[in-house]
Amino acid sequence: MNSPLNSALLHELESTARSAAAAAYAPYSKFRVGASVLMDSGRIFHGCNVENASYGLCNCAERTALFSAAAAGERSVHAVVVYTPTAAPTTPCGACRQVINEFGPDALVISICDGPDRIETTLSALLPAAFGPKNLL
Numbered sequence: 314m315n316s317p318l319n320s321a322l323l324h325e326l327e328s329t330a331r332s333a334a335a336a337a338y339a340p341y342s343k344f345r346v347g348a349s350v351l352m353d354s355g356r357i358f359h360g361c362n363v364e365n366a367s368y369g370l371c372n373c374a375e376r377t378a379l380f381s382a383a384a385a386g387e388r389s390v391h392a393v394v395v396y397t398p399t400a401a402p403t404t405p406c407g408a409c410r411q412v413i414n415e416f417g418p419d420a421l422v423i424s425i426c427d428g429p430d431r432i433e434t435t436l437s438a439l440l441p442a443a444f445g446p447k448n449l450l
């Protein structure tokens with residue numbers, strides 16, 4: 314399930330990811346990230362990074378968005394968009410890749426930033442030979 318997105322949907326996902334960064338709780342890194350996820354149901358959820366004084370507990374925007382979707386009962390993600398406040402796009406960290414794999418091993422992953430460049434890839438390209446639910450069955 315990773316057919317391309319139509320451009321209206323892509324724009325909505327991108328603007329949702331950008332605006333989600335406004336709510337970032339990032340007093341330590343000052344790095345305000347936003348994400349959006351399109352579920353197979355068609356619903357869109359958003360998230361921001363949420364940091365903690367115990368630095369290792371910082372939660373990325375991508376995971377916040379996916380956990381929000383999961384908490385609404387959603388279980389299958391079609392696309393993840395992440396916005397970082399950088400000149401060049403960046404891809405999700407290893408922890409987020411593993412969490413995306415749980416709900417969308419075939420998900421599209423799109424990275425946008427403050428510059429003109431973008432990355433459009435797939436979770437399977439970012440996390441080849443992933444360990445996931447299928448390995449436990």
Ligand SMILES: O=c1ccn([C@H]2C[C@H](O)[C@@H](CO)O2)c(=O)[nH]1
Binds near residue numbers: 373374403
């Ligand atoms: O893709 C990324 C990369 C980083 N962060 C967050 C984690 C931490 O709060 C801050 C600096 O790494 O940015 C995200 O939310 N998503």
Ligand SMILES: [Zn+2]
Binds near residue numbers: 376405406408
């Ligand atoms: Zn992450």
